[in-house]
Amino acid sequence: MRTIQVGSRKSKLALVQSEQVIHDLSDKSDRFAFAIRHIVTKGDRILNVTLSKVGGKGLFVKEIERALLDGAIDFAVHSMKDMPAELPGGLEIASIPMREDACDVLLTRSGDGLDSLEPGAIVGTSSLRRGAQLLSLRPDLNVQPLRGNVDTRIGRLKSGDFDAIILAAAGMKRLGVHEKNHPLAFDEMLPAVGQGALAIECRSSDAELKALLQTINDPDTEITVRAERALLKRLNGSCQVPIAALCKRRADTKLELTGLVASVDGKEVFKTRRIGENPEELGVEAAEELLHQGAGTVLKRLGSDPNAR
Incomplete structure (x- = not known):
């Protein structure tokens, strides 16, 4: 029996999320055992400064991703809204379980x-x-x-x-x-990209584990979150800038994506709603519309240049 090492932050919420994923995976197969390893991230260590002033992306995931790449852990359960748009080479989001309330x-x-x-x-x-x-x-x-x-x-x-x-x-x-x-209604307070969803991250090379993780993947959650993250990626954003997005599948099966960029003082708000079928294309189209409206100026002021590559 393989024992899978699960990396988790020590917060009560992170542990609850990790334990729920382990429970769900245990129901799918009896060929694996699981052990949780606690990891403290930069975002956990610095509590007396607002997140936007700590700087950088992936404040709650970098140390966990390093442990994945080093082989110290096998997978990690993140809050999707904490995940940067770009992942390190060799890692991937292998599963996105059914989304909880996004509001x-x-x-x-x-x-x-x-x-x-x-x-x-x-x-x-x-x-x-x-x-x-x-x-x-x-x-x-x-x-x-x-x-x-x-x-x-x-x-x-x-x-x-x-x-x-x-x-x-x-x-x-x-x-x-x-x-x-x-x-708060979505037309008043649009959520963070991926809010309410979990991201289960593992090494791309671990085929056995990826097959197990796929058993708890929710296709509708996956495709809608992919659209939101495509918007985030095109804007070169992170969870530390005022970017919001929510994608839903409509009754006609098409995807409807609402995206927003705002200035910190709330005086400038750029918003768009787009409908499409391909999540990545939809996310990019929505991001381009926001940039056309002038959102790039707000993002650059916050050090997040959408044209940087």
Whole structure:
């Protein structure tokens, strides 16, 4: 019996996600055993600085990818929204299980929704994407950085540090957190590329493992995420710039991709919706439309030149 080493960050959410994947794989075959190896990433070590100021791409995956390339682990379960558009040579995303809820949710101290927040209310989020879209909706709010795990963020809300915070619905559901929240509609808050989906990454050369991982791949999730990531790649973006995208399969089986780029202050918002069949072509077309609208200027200001190769 082969024992497969699974690399995981030490956060509660990362471990829950890894354990769920192991459970699902165990149901598919009894020829493998699994062991989790904890890996601390740069994004985990630096908690007192906003992610956008830490710099670089793959803040939560680089050390894990190094362990994959070194053979210390066999696969890793990532949150897809943490994955850079470009992967190191020799690695691939071998499986994308069924997507969880992709929306963002608002939690407030009062328990009421966005309209209840007074002008100047302090809203916590570590995401430039969330902050930009929130300020586009409510420029009178005071968006402040907030990092840490889900429990930490909710604790700071309850202690009065913030009037409201924004979290991903998927993380709350996977952790079984049942705090009162208000889902933000996609036309108000478009999610991060791949939000709610998992990326299972392994070595391209490991044919046996790739065959196993494919047993829990969800084709619809895979094809829609591919479209979102094609947009991200064309924009030369990362999870640290205000880029958002969501792709859905329509009733006629075609793909519908909505993409967005915004300035950090929310004063400039570029948005497009495209329909197509090929996910990579659709993603590139949507990205080109955003650039035609002027989104490249915003991205360059943030050090993400869409024309850099």
